[in-house]
Amino acid sequence: xxxxxxxxxxxxxxxxxxxxxxxxxxxxxxxxxxxxxxxxxxxxxxxxxxxxxxxxxxxxxxxxxxxxxxxxxxxxxxxxxxxxxxxxxxxxxxxxxxxxxxxxxxxxxxxxxxxxxxxxxxxxxxxxxxxxxxxxxxxxxxxxxxxxxxxxxxxxxxxxxxxxxxxxxxxxxxxxxxxxxxxxxxxxxxxxxxxxxxxxxxxxxxxxxxxxxxxxxxxxxxxxxxxxxxxxxxxxxxxxxxxxxxxxxxxxxxxxxxxxxxxxxxxxxxxxxxxxxxxxxxxxxxxxxxxxxxxxxxxxxxxxxxxxxxxxxxxxxxxxxxxxxxxxxxxxxxxxxxxxxxxxxxxxxxxxxxxxxxxxxxxxxxxxxxxxxxxxxxxxxxxxxxxxxxxxxxxxxxxxxxxxxxxxxxxxx
Amino acid sequence: xxxxxxxxxxxxxxxxxxxxxxxxxxxxxxxxxxxxxxxxxxxxxxxxxxxxxxxxxxxxxxxxxxxxxxxxxxxxxxxxxxxxxxxxxxxxxxxxxxxxxxxxxxxxxxxxxxxxxxxxxxxxxxxxxxxxxxxxxxxxxxxxxxxxxxxxxxxxxxxxxxxxxxxxxxxxxxxxxxxxxxxxxxxxxxxxxxxxxxxxxxxxxxxxxxxxxxxxxxxxxxxxxxxxxxxxxxxxxxxxxxxxxxxxxxxxxxxxxxxxxxxxxxxxxxxxxxxxxxxxxxxxxxxxxxxxxxxxxxxxxxxxxxxxxxxxxxxxxxxxxxxxxxxxxxxxxxxxxxxxxxxxxxxxxxxxxxxxxxxxxxxxxxxxxxxxxxxxxxxxxxxxxxxxxxxxxxxxxxxxxxxxxxxxxxxxxxxxxxxxxxxxxxxxxxxxxxxxx
Numbered sequence: 001x002x003x004x005x006x007x008x009x010x011x012x013x014x015x016x017x018x019x020x021x022x023x024x025x026x027x028x029x030x031x032x033x034x035x036x037x038x039x040x041x042x043x044x045x046x047x048x049x050x051x052x053x054x055x056x057x058x059x060x061x062x063x064x065x066x067x068x069x070x071x072x073x074x075x076x077x078x079x080x081x082x083x084x085x086x087x088x089x090x091x092x093x094x095x096x097x098x099x100x101x102x103x104x105x106x107x108x109x110x111x112x113x114x115x116x117x118x119x120x121x122x123x124x125x126x127x128x129x130x131x132x133x134x135x136x137x138x139x140x141x142x143x144x145x146x147x148x149x150x151x152x153x154x155x156x157x158x159x160x161x162x163x164x165x166x167x168x169x170x171x172x173x174x175x176x177x178x179x180x181x182x183x184x185x186x187x188x189x190x191x192x193x194x195x196x197x198x199x200x201x202x203x204x205x206x207x208x209x210x211x212x213x214x215x216x217x218x219x220x221x222x223x224x225x226x227x228x229x230x231x232x233x234x235x236x237x238x239x240x241x242x243x244x245x246x247x248x249x250x251x252x253x254x255x256x257x258x259x260x261x262x263x264x265x266x267x268x269x270x271x272x273x274x275x276x277x278x279x280x281x282x283x284x285x286x287x288x289x290x291x292x293x294x295x296x297x298x299x300x301x302x303x304x305x306x307x308x309x310x311x312x313x314x315x316x317x318x319x320x321x322x323x324x325x326x327x328x329x330x331x332x333x334x335x336x337x338x339x340x341x342x343x344x345x346x347x348x349x350x351x352x353x354x355x356x357x358x359x360x361x362x363x364x365x366x367x368x369x370x371x372x373x374x375x376x377x378x379x380x381x382x383x384x385x386x387x388x389x390x391x392x393x394x395x396x397x398x399x400x401x402x403x404x405x406x407x408x409x410x411x412x413x
Numbered sequence: 414x415x416x417x418x419x420x421x422x423x424x425x426x427x428x429x430x431x432x433x434x435x436x437x438x439x440x441x442x443x444x445x446x447x448x449x450x451x452x453x454x455x456x457x458x459x460x461x462x463x464x465x466x467x468x469x470x471x472x473x474x475x476x477x478x479x480x481x482x483x484x485x486x487x488x489x490x491x492x493x494x495x496x497x498x499x500x501x502x503x504x505x506x507x508x509x510x511x512x513x514x515x516x517x518x519x520x521x522x523x524x525x526x527x528x529x530x531x532x533x534x535x536x537x538x539x540x541x542x543x544x545x546x547x548x549x550x551x552x553x554x555x556x557x558x559x560x561x562x563x564x565x566x567x568x569x570x571x572x573x574x575x576x577x578x579x580x581x582x583x584x585x586x587x588x589x590x591x592x593x594x595x596x597x598x599x600x601x602x603x604x605x606x607x608x609x610x611x612x613x614x615x616x617x618x619x620x621x622x623x624x625x626x627x628x629x630x631x632x633x634x635x636x637x638x639x640x641x642x643x644x645x646x647x648x649x650x651x652x653x654x655x656x657x658x659x660x661x662x663x664x665x666x667x668x669x670x671x672x673x674x675x676x677x678x679x680x681x682x683x684x685x686x687x688x689x690x691x692x693x694x695x696x697x698x699x700x701x702x703x704x705x706x707x708x709x710x711x712x713x714x715x716x717x718x719x720x721x722x723x724x725x726x727x728x729x730x731x732x733x734x735x736x737x738x739x740x741x742x743x744x745x746x747x748x749x750x751x752x753x754x755x756x757x758x759x760x761x762x763x764x765x766x767x768x769x770x771x772x773x774x775x776x777x778x779x780x781x782x783x784x785x786x787x788x789x790x791x792x793x794x795x796x797x798x799x800x801x802x803x804x805x806x807x808x809x810x811x812x813x814x815x816x817x818x819x820x821x822x823x824x825x826x827x828x829x830x831x832x833x834x835x836x837x838x839x840x841x842x843x844x845x846x847x848x849x850x
Contacts (some may be wrong), residue, residue, distance in 0.1 A: 048698040094737065097730035162604060162663065166597035222727055223663040227597070230659070262476035267483065291726040292658065294754050295471040295529055302526050303480050306465070319729045323759045 005381040011067050016069040016077055017133035020126075027123040029082045034118040035095065036134070038073040049098050056091040072140050076190070077328060079122065092117060096341060097319070116341045129284060131150055159220030160213070168212050169231045177235055180207040186253070186366055186388045189376065194395045198251035198282060201240075203232055226257070233260040237269040253282035258289045261300040270307060279308040280386060285334065286315050287324060301330055312366070318342060318353045326360060333364040336388065338375040350378075357382040415462035441565040444505055446559040451550055453501070454463075457510040458550035460557055461520055462564065466501035467543060468530045477527075478502050484742060486523050489594070503564055507550075520545060527756060531782045577601050592651040599652055600660045606648040607667045614677050615644055620832045621689070621802055621824040630835065633802075633822060634687035634717050637676060641667050662724070669696035672797045673705040681712035691749060698733045711741030717768065722750040725764060736766065747802075753785035762796050770802045770824070773811065786818060793819040 001085070024029065037050060057078055060066040066080030080088055096116065120129055158164075180203045187194035209218060218225050233256045239255075240395060260266055261283070273281070283304060290297045302310055311334040316324060317337050326334050342353055357365065362383030370376055370389030379387060465478060478498055485496050485506060492515075493521075494508030496720055508516070519540055524545060526531035536542030548557040585705055593599070617640045621633040637699055645654045655661055669692050676690065699717065718739055725732045725748060736746050747768040751761055761769050771789070773781065780787075793801060799822070803815040806825030815823060 046702075048695070049731070052698045052738075086632070094734050095732045162597045162601035164599070169597065210785070221663050221666075223659045224664075227657065227663075236735040262474075263479065264479070267479075287721070288727045291755075291759075292723040294752075294758060296474075298529050298754075299472075299477065299480070299526060302528075306522060319733070322725075322763055323726070323729070325758065328758055 008331050009020075011140055012069045012071055012135070013136040015138050016071075017130075017397040018068075019067060019079065020129050020133050023079070023122060024126070027126050030078060030079060030122040031082055031085065031088075032079045032122055032129060033088060033092070034120070034122040035076040035078070035092070036118070038071075038075045039116075053095045053098060056094050057088075060091070062089050093345075117344065118156075155385065157215045157217040159217050160224050164213065164216060164223060165224045165228060168228065172214050172231055172235055175212070175235075177239060180204055180211070181239070184388055186368075186386050187392055187396070188385055189380075189387060189395075190358060192395060193399055194387075194392055196396070198253055198280075200238070200253045200255075200284070200388065202255055203236060208232075230257045230259055233257055234263070234265045237265055239308075241269045249276075251280040251282065252277075253284050255284045255286075255314065258268075258285060258293065258297050258300050261304055262296065282310045282332070284312045284314040285331075287313055287320060288315075290329065291323075295395070297357055298330070305330075318349075318356065319347060321356050321360070326364060333366060333386075334360060335366040335368050335388075336384070338367050338369045338371070340371070340374060342378075343374065354378070354382045356386065387412070420528050440497050440499050444499070445561060445565045447495070447497075447507065447559055452554060452558070455551045455554055459508055459511060459516070459549055460541075460548040461506045461516070462546045462560060463504040463523060464532075464544050464546070465501075465527075466503050467532055467713045468527060468707045469532075472527055472530050472533075473502055476733075481523050481526055488519060491515075492494070499564065505561070506565070520547075534782065558730060575782075581675075592653045594656040595652060595654050595660050596657075597660065599649065600664060601650050603652070603654065603664055606643070607664065607671065612639075612671055615639055615647070615719075616672070616675065618688075619824060620828055621804075621822060622828055622832065623799075623822045624812070624823075630831065632686050632832070634689045634720070636691070636824065637688045638691060639670070639672060640643070646667075658723075664753075666693050666696060669693055670699075670701040673701045677705040677708040681709050681715060684712065684715050687715040687717060689719050689747060691719040691822075692719065694720055694728060694732050696736050697739065711743070713739075714745075717745045717747050719747040719749045719770070722748060722755060723771050732764070736764075740767075753781050753789065756788045756792060757785065760795075761792070766800075768794065768802055768822075772805050773803065773814075789820070790820045798822070 009035060014267055025031045035053070037053065037163055039314065054068065054076060057066060057076075060078075060080060062070055064398065065084045069077045069079075071077065114406045120130060181201060182204050183199045183201055185194070185196045186201045187196050189195075202381065205218070209216065218228075237256075237260070256266075285297070305311065311330070312332045312333045312335055313324060313326065313329065314335045315337060316334055317339065321336065336357065341349060362385050364383045366386040366388055367375060367379040367384045368388040370379070370387050372391050375389065376387060445700065463481065465481065470608075475551045482496060482498055482504060488494055488506075488508065488511060489496060492508055492511055494506065494511065497505040497507075499505070502622075517538075524538050525535055526843060527544070530544075532542075536544040538545055540547030546560060548560065550557045566635065595603075616637055617633045618637050620635055622630045623633050624630050641655065643724045654664065672690060673692075673696070676688070680686075692702075692782050706713075720732065739746055745767040747770060748761055748766045749770045751769055753773065755761070755773065756771070769792075789801075798819055801820055802822040802824055803820050804824045805809070806812055806815070806823045806827045808827055811825065811827065812823055
């Protein structure tokens with residue numbers, strides 16, 4: 001699978017165009033799929049994962065049922081005979097597995113709402129495909145002439161090393177994280193009107209990366225990344241313990257590690273929690289953390305619940321939901337991550353997922369990363385009561401606008 | 414008469430810089446002193462002793478002690494009372510005129526913190542159990558003093574070196590720390606060193622066997638693993654490489670590569686008994702595994718790949734992909750690191766592996782609750798006895814306990830001994846010698 005080392009004009013893009021042009025007489029019964037790996041956030045693209053993704057099509061290529069092209073930007077285009085649609089579906093499902101469940105890294109896709117795959121029927125969309133191929137060739141050519149182009153960022157990026165981690169953690173101790181602290185509301189919806197229940201406070205990993213670790217591939221070591229989040233936790237706790245004058249009203253949620261809950265830093269934070277915040281804090285835990293040491297989780301849960309914190313298990317997907325029994329784990333709520341790709345996976349998959357979600361109590365479930373109406377519609381069909389995401393923020397903004405208009409009107413009157 | 418206005422401070426000393434000190438004064442000696450002085454002032458005095466030292470390994474981290482002791486904060490602030498945390502982690506509370514309705518909730522709270530442990534969960538909290546002992550000093554000073562002497566007596570009147578780790582209400586770690594804690598800088602050096610050193614003498618093996626109806630044993634596979642302690646001594650003497658599980662996990666990725674290239678030199682064609690290796694899910698996707706796979710060739714049926722539960726849950730999608738990929742090539746997949754507690758919280762069968770390895774602690778039978786035993790039986794009927802391996806067997810009692818639950822596959826130090834003994838008695842015709850392939 002050559003990505004580099006070949007002159008761009010005869011690279012995979014060129015081969016793709018050539019192939020498509022040769023298909024003009026053989027359009028019937030062929031399909032194509034464009035897998036947008038390049039749309040994954042740079043730090044989610046891992047070389048070996050990408051190689052693995054490509055190899056899922058080996059069988060089909062060997063049996064001459066399909067041709068695969070791996071573009072400069074790591075996208076994969078597969079052109080195949082309609083008869084092997086089942087194999088292609090299966091391969092894509094496998095690839096989704098590889099990239100679909102990454103709880104440590106906040107966002108998987110660059111633009112939320114953008115799909116992982118685009119599908120084509122060669123006979124009815126031939127012109128489109130030719131245009132696409134030409135565009136890709138042009139883009140690749142520009143790359144060879146030194147113009148900025150989307151070369152695989154994973155290649156330009158350095159992997160996160162222990163040494164870098166040490167430096168970053170040192171910097172974190174001194175850094176002013178105020179500007180990186182973000183807030184997103186979790187709401188119920190009455191029709192289109194959002195009612196805020198609590199807000200999640202978090203440090204944007206993207207911001208952090210840009211400031212402290214530019215061009216570093218955080219996905220290269222999930223373990224080091226997890227260690228980083230533990231350090232981050234403690235800084236956030238320290239920040240909040242000093243909140244004092246700052247008005248953080250209402251209920252909030254914080255992302256913390258189990259290890260942090262058991263640390264002296266948390267005890268210190270708890271000692272200093274201002275009266276109005278006591279009982280109004282939800283602690284979000286990642287499932288990898290919970291399952292890494294169930295004993296520690298149970299112990300921590302016992303301890304924090306006694307102090308009136310609530311627990312939310314975060315980062316669940318259709319893959320991991322079956323493993324989590326919220327009641328047994330004694331968590332107050334769970335947070336499910338919306339992924340628009342589920343809509344591409346066929347009626348059965350969607351129904352299965354909906355059933356799974358319904359089996360959990362919707363009153364205790366948050367659907368997050370709701371980037372558009374689709375997410376909310378699915379959530380409502382599955383009985384979910386709480387929502388979070390860009391679309392919700394939009395609804396909140398609209399509602400606020402309407403309210404201020406109403407206010408002005410009444411004032412005028 | 415000691416009056417404590419604030420909780421006893423539990424400052425965590427820096428283990429790197431604080432040297433070992435020899436002191437004649439210990440928490441035990443202060444406690445004993447206090448207990449003796451109470452002979453003449455028993456009015457309204459009561460005591461509660463928590464035997465944390467008797468809990469399973471899992472519950473003997475410093476944070477367990479720290480948090481359990483915190484439960485007494487409010488009482489210590491409001492009353493004439495004192496809390497002792499002994500070097501083995503036992504906690505003793507002594508107070509005066511403490512209302513029952515204030516003390517009881519705290520006692521029960523501490524008990525519920527440890528309810529994952531059979532000894533704690535079966536204790537009624539009223540003083541008659543093994544975990545919690547309560548004393549009305551006024552009425553029965555003798556029993557109280559006797560118990561304190563017993564607690565302290567294990568340490569004797571001898572001087573106990575008050576190390577940085579053991580002082581200031583810190584209980585010893587469940588494994589003694591072997592030096593400085595691991596941090597990112599040290600990890601960096603470690604990864605480099607591990608990548609470069611020779612691996613001879615660092616790889617151990619342990620047998621997993623299946624016991625048939627007649628009581629005969631058959632070897633399932635030999636787990637090949639890196640002896641972490643020896644590795645630590647070789648690459649990082651003075652560093653406790655297991656002190657941080659995330660950093661250690663990162664190190665295992667380098668270990669995986671070394672292990673794979675070492676094992677890739679075996680002759681898989683002629684290998685008589687299957688082997689197993691513990692890998693990170695991500696390692697299977699990297700090139701060292703590709704090379705290993707090539708060396709294995711068509712003998713993948715002789716190789717079992719083990720994944721830790723924690724690793725699997727870090728990325729379930731990748732696990733499923735890798736599992737299917739391995740299986741398609743003929744490898745078998747095993748989920749490692751389960752314990753009876755895990756079984757209470759999720760169904761491992763959902764991971765659809767070939768084998769599941771479940772750990773018990775020592776003294777297995779006493780450490781599993783009735784509910785957990787039932788869970789295991791359920792798992793056996795659900796997944797099948799041919800898929801579940803009970804690991805860390807270090808005695809005959811462990812095997813018998815497992816057999817009682819319907820299990821037939823075992824691994825552990827005791828199993829290795831059995832295999833060696835059988836090999837000796839049967840000559841090379843039976844199990845064969847352990848180190849040979």
